[in-house]
Amino acid sequence: MLIETRHYQVNGIEYLIRSAEPADAPALSRLRPKIDGETENMDREPGEAFIDVPGFERIIAADSEKPRNLFLAAVIQERIVGFSRCEGTELKRFSHKADFGVCVLKEFWGCGIGRNLLQRSIEWADTNGVMKMALSVLETNEKAIRLYRKFGFEVEGVLKNDKILSDGKYYNTVIMGRFRP
Template sequence: MVEQEIHHKGLIYTVRSAIHKDAQQLSALRMQIDGETEYLDREPGEAFIDVPGFERLIKTDTEKPCNLFLVAEVGGRIVGFSRCEGFDLRRFSHKVEFGVCVLKEYWGYGIGKNLLQTSINWADNTGIKKMSLNVLETNDKAISLYKKLGFEIEGVLKNDKLLADGRFYNTVVMGRFAPTSS
């Protein structure tokens, strides 16, 4: 169980493992965040996850040693979350895929960074050898953060996403490899 209190720019928030009772807030939060930015893969309402769906995700992520579901909470309100999802296939069992989202009103408080740093620490301590993620090419702040935390660009998926402006955008594929012990 992860739990860490963070003070940043006058905001106090907690990064912690998701629990069953978070499912209701997470369902509403994901829908709201999907409507706030085009950096994510979904349009508002697409791939909707209801409360029982989040309950199942939390249960699975709690039981599987290669999964991690974190939330960021301000005064009892969940304002962001992240997931690391591992693989059951043996050939991919060394890696996880990371995703993160934070309410727009809480951008700039280091919430995404702290969710990612907590995930990196967890991955390094549990023997995960690689973390991978996808990021929209126009999300310069995220790409810069990922690079600062040890991720490197592994490739670009050209014309991967069609956004509301009718244009296609590339997806940047990034990966971070666990430090090797000498």
């Protein structure tokens, strides 16, 4: 599904959040592995589960047409610096929910980009019949967990020893959900 573009200014940085477009595919294909390498909060190591340009073109085209999907891009001066996706399913028993994921370049953390991508996604969900948004987050990502709680997400469960990080230790994944009020 597509949404209207919105402009923001936070901490002196101007950016916009808009629906992803097919022309964004090359930038997204380069951006995703870069973000994966900036933090261990993501599920992937840099380059794992790589999505090439045609892959992103297919995802963007499908998400633009599917009523339970939303692909957003955060853009600063024509440069994509983050993105988020809500992905629903056509299975009737799960048709009321969408899974949410977000990532932002580290140099732009603290500019409200992740928060605004989340806010826009919630607005979209609440006005398009999505009753539940679900997400997973690394237990050590306390800042993200606090943000999700502020937006009404609750902890639904914990996957114990779910991820192994570069320190060789295992970490839990927190499963969170928000049911539309």
